[in-house]
Amino acid sequence: xxxKEEIGGWLRxxxxxxxxxxxxxxxxxxxxxxxxxxxxWFFEIVLGGGAYKYPYAGILFFLILPGIFVLGLILxxxxxxxxxxxxxxxxxxxxLYPRVDFSxxxxxxxxxxxxxxxxxxxxxxxxxxxxxxxxxxSVQFCGTVCHTVMQPxxxxxxxxxxxxxxxxxxxxxxxxxxxxxxxxxxLKQVFAVLFHDYPEPIPSPVTSLRPARATxxxxxxxxxxMGNILLVKKHYDSDKDNTSETTVLLMKVxxxxxxxxxxIHGHHLAPxxxxxxxxxxxKRQVIPWVSYTAPDGKTTIFRSTVIKATPEQLAKGEHRLMxxxxxxxxxxxxxxxxxxxxxxxxxxxxxxxxxxxxKKEGLIVLKVNYPSRAVAHQRIAESLEQFYKTxxxxxxxxxxTELQEAIKTIQQIYARNVFPKMHVTWGTYFNNLGHxxxxxxxxxxDGNHVAAxxxxxxxxxxxxHDILAMDEHHPKILSELGVH
Ligand code: HEC
Ligand code: HEC
Ligand code: HEC
Ligand code: HEC
Ligand code: HEC
Numbered sequence: 429x430x431x432k433e434e435i436g437g438w439l440r441x442x443x444x445x446x447x448x449x450x451x452x453x454x455x456x457x458x459x460x461x462x463x464x465x466x467x468x469w470f471f472e473i474v475l476g477g478g479a480y481k482y483p484y485a486g487i488l489f490f491l492i493l494p495g496i497f498v499l500g501l502i503l504x505x506x507x508x509x510x511x512x513x514x515x516x517x518x519x520x521x522x523x524l525y526p527r528v529d530f531s532x533x534x535x536x537x538x539x540x541x542x543x544x545x546x547x548x549x550x551x552x553x554x555x556x557x558x559x560x561x562x563x564x565x566s567v568q569f570c571g572t573v574c575h576t577v578m579q580p581x582x583x584x585x586x587x588x589x590x591x592x593x594x595x596x597x598x599x600x601x602x603x604x605x606x607x608x609x610x611x612x613x614x615l616k617q618v619f620a621v622l623f624h625d626y627p628e629p630i631p632s633p634v635t636s637l638r639p640a641r642a643t644x645x646x647x648x649x650x651x652x653x654m655g656n657i658l659l660v661k662k663h664y665d666s667d668k669d670n671t672s673e674t675t676v677l678l679m680k681v682x683x684x685x686x687x688x689x690x691x692i693h694g695h696h697l698a699p700x701x702x703x704x705x706x707x708x709x710x711k712r713q714v715i716p717w718v719s720y721t722a723p724d725g726k727t728t729i730f731r732s733t734v735i736k737a738t739p740e741q742l743a744k745g746e747h748r749l750m751x752x753x754x755x756x757x758x759x760x761x762x763x764x765x766x767x768x769x770x771x772x773x774x775x776x777x778x779x780x781x782x783x784x785x786x787k788k789e790g791l792i793v794l795k796v797n798y799p800s801r802a803v804a805h806q807r808i809a810e811s812l813e814q815f816y817k818t819x820x821x822x823x824x825x826x827x828x829t830e831l832q833e834a835i836k837t838i839q840q841i842y843a844r845n846v847f848p849k850m851h852v853t854w855g856t857y858f859n860n861l862g863h864x865x866x867x868x869x870x871x872x873x874d875g876n877h878v879a880a881x882x883x884x885x886x887x888x889x890x891x892x893h894d895i896l897a898m899d900e901h902h903p904k905i906l907s908e909l910g911v912h
Contacts, residue, residue, distance in 0.1 A: 439539055440525035445508035454503025459545075461497040462552050465489070469555075487573065490563035494556035501549065564614065570595040574621045580629065580852040581761045583844055590760040593647075598760070599634075601642040628851045632858070633712055633757060640752035644759075648752075650697040653683035653690070656894075660911065662775045663767075663899070666788035670774070670781040674903050676896040689723070692892055696750065698723050703750040705872070706742050708735070711858060712754075715871045717742055718885065730877040730885050755869070758859045765865060766794040766854055769841045778837045780830040783823060789815055790838050795854070804842050809835050 445451075468489050515521040530536050563569055571582035585591060590598070600610040613636070620626045657679045665671040682691020689698035696703060700723035708714040716737040718730045737745070748754070764772065770790045773779040779786060793811045798804035812835050816823045823831055846853050855865070863870040875887035889895060897903035 439542070440527065441512075442508070442542070443535075443538070444522070444525045445511050446504070448507045448511040450507030450510060451504045452507070454500040454507060456500070457496050457503065458500030458549065461493045461500065462549070465493050465497065465552060465556060468493075486563050486566075486569060490556075490560045494553075494560055497552065497556065501553070561611075564611070565594065565596045565600075567594050570599075574617070576849050577621055577626060577630065580763070580847045580850050583847075584761040584763055587844060588760040588762050593760070597646065598643045599637070601638050601646065603642070606638060606642075628849075629847075629856050630850070631710070633753070635746075637753065639749070644752045644756075650693065650752075651684040651689075651699070652693075653685045654681040654693065655683070656691075657681050658909075658911075659893075660906065663771050664774050664781060664787045666785075666791070668784045670783075670785070670787045671901070672774075672781065673899040673901060674906065675898050675900075676903050676905055678894040678896055680892060680894075692755075696755075700725070704747065705750060706737075706745040706747055708737060708741060708745045712746065712748070713858065713867055713871060715877075717745075718872050718877055720885075728879045728881075728883060730872070730879050730883075732874075732877050734874075734876045755861050758857065758861070761857065762859070763845050763852075763857050764841070766791055766841070766845075768865075769845065770794075770838075773837050773841065779834050780827075783827060783830055783834055784820055786834055790834075790841075793838060794842055797853075798846075798848065800848055801843060801846070804846070804848075805839050808839050808842060812838070 512521065530539070571578050571585065585595075596610070600606050617626075659677045659679055661675045661677070663673050663675070665673065680691035682689070682694040684690065684694055684698060689695060689701075695701070700721070702719075702721040704719045705715050706717040708716060714735055716732045716735040719727055720730065721727045752759075767787075770779065770787055774781050774787070779790070781787075789812060793808045796804075796807070796811075798807060812831070813824075816831060858866045860866065860868045860871075862868045863873075867874075869892065870887075872885050873887050873891070875884060877885040896905045
């Protein structure tokens with residue numbers, strides 16, 4: 429039997445059974461979506477594109493069109509099988525399908541078309557699924573498609589040192605099994621958004637977050653020696669002059685050097701070190717039990733003398749191996765507190781400390797519980813203008829440009845941190861790096877976590893930082909260093 433006949437033999441049932449409305453609809457769907465997809469690729473690749481700018485264009489081109497394409501592919505054989513089933517039931521199925529006669533030019537061309545279309549479909553299908561997956565991993569998809577839900581995290585992210593790192597690099601990381609898991613959980617989330625079945629705010633910590641070893645440590649090296657880092661923190665008082673006070677800390681971040689592990693990173697991250705803890709609450713703020721395994725393998729267990737927990741409570745609590753995220757839980761979704769945000773804007777020059785009482789008034793308007801972001805935007809401007817008009821008309825007369833700039837900045841601070849629709853407001857999300865606004869390091873380093881041998885997780889102020897100046901107007905240390 430020649431090749432021609434063999435192909436002919438294969439084609440007979442396809443040609444015969446394919447003549448039914450379902451298969452033909454499938455062919456139309458597949459062909460038309462294929463043409464649209466190809467046109468879109470042409471637009472993206474050859475003409476430079478830009479569809480990524482529109483969140484829903486991405487859904488259309490990467491998910492819906494390929495979906496229609498695949499649906500068409502499925503309908504074709506389904507139609508043929510149905511036709512076969514009906515013919516069989518009616519006893520009309522020919523014992524031999526009509527011969528496909530290759531001497532007929534029409535059939536020859538039809539056969540060639542089917543072969544070419546199949547090859548093309550395989551190419552389109554694999555490219556489309558690759559593009560679709562790439563699209564679902566894009567920051568734009570994660571951050572903006574479910575706009576309201578992700579708006580708080582996405583906004584904070586855009587203002588963070590990681591604003592060029594894709595969401596999936598921290599939330600999923602490399603490897604096939606996490607890839608599959610993430611797609612399954614993503615599917616669940618799409619349904620949750622469709623049916624508005626999600627918690628507001630989105631709870632933190634993320635219990636299923638992948639350990640830092642596979643995410644953060646793809647870019648950061650835990651033993652890297654950073655030594656001491658100078659932190660200059662400027663605060664402004666609520667008095668008329670917005671008097672500034674500066675605190676200067678030398679943070680002992682450490683890492684590993686010739687003498688071994690040093691400082692904060694060294695003691696928590698050195699090879700062999702394992703810190704396990706048990707938290708009694710969902711937010712991991714109440715920690716009655718900590719175990720520390722030193723590089724030499726010696727394990728010490730510290731128990732809180734203040735937080736009492738029964739063995740049952742300990743067994744029921746969350747057991748966790750400490751990693752980067754237990755200190756840096758806000759490396760990118762860094763929400764500010766109102767005072768902190770105003771201080772930062774004043775230090776950077778977006779908010780003039782020369783406007784009398786601007787810190788105090790800024791705090792007042794920021795802390796109001798507005799029903800929506802639009803109302804907040806309007807009322808912040810109205811309240812501040814009203815205050816200065818009635819109390820300090822000379823500000824309107826001589827410093828109006830600065831005042832308008834200040835109003836804009838304060839509106840932006842609100843917009844960057846408060847999301848009434850998602851019930852995200854000041855302090856909704858804890859920051860564990862520090863101990864002033866939240867327990868942070870002091871969840872363990874409170875001086876009350878004691879081992880059986882009397883050893884305590886250290887709490888004295890110089891364990892983690894040297895305080896070079898505390899709330900000084902003009903710290904001498906900064907002028908000595910030439911820093912302002
Ligand atoms: C630098 C790493 C990093 C990047 C990039 C990143 N995240 Fe996160 N994300 C985190 C960490 C860490 C947490 C908090 C984990 C915890 O405490 O358990 C988090 C938490 C979240 C939460 C839970 C709510 C919260 O604020 O704790 C959401 C939602 C979220 N991220 C969405 C996103 C989206 C959307 C993007 C991309 C626009 C993104 N993330 C990019 C590290 C990252
Ligand atoms: C894809 C690479 C990448 C990943 C993944 C990543 N980071 Fe980063 N990270 C960076 C880069 C690059 C910078 C420096 C940004 C800069 O200085 O502009 C940075 C900066 C930082 C900083 C310093 C922030 C500051 O205020 O200057 C911290 C802390 C940090 N990362 C922690 C983390 C943690 C925790 C994770 C995991 C949740 C993580 N990073 C994941 C690339 C990454
Ligand atoms: C025990 C708490 C703790 C753990 C665990 C921890 N860090 Fe840090 N890290 C700190 C502190 C504190 C600083 C000082 C910066 C500050 O206070 O703003 C710091 C600083 C950094 C910086 C430099 C920031 C800068 O301003 O230059 C990077 C990058 C960083 N950490 C990454 C990591 C990564 C990655 C991990 C996990 C492998 C990790 N850290 C684990 C507490 C921790
Ligand atoms: C989950 C508990 C826990 C948290 C939270 C925690 N630590 Fe620790 N830390 C420990 C334990 C346990 C040790 C080891 C104590 C020892 O040396 O016996 C330790 C040791 C240290 C040391 C070395 C102390 C020494 O012996 O010189 C430093 C510095 C340190 N931590 C800084 C921090 C900082 C900064 C934070 C917050 C950003 C923090 N830790 C958060 C548990 C914790
Ligand atoms: C376990 C480590 C640790 C111990 C112990 C510790 N601190 Fe801190 N401290 C930190 C970290 C981490 C920060 C946050 C740095 C940052 O904001 O990036 C901080 C920040 C501060 C700040 C600056 C706050 C601001 O925003 O202006 C002050 C002041 C301070 N600590 C004072 C103290 C004093 C006083 C003690 C002794 C009672 C002490 N600390 C003990 C780790 C520690």
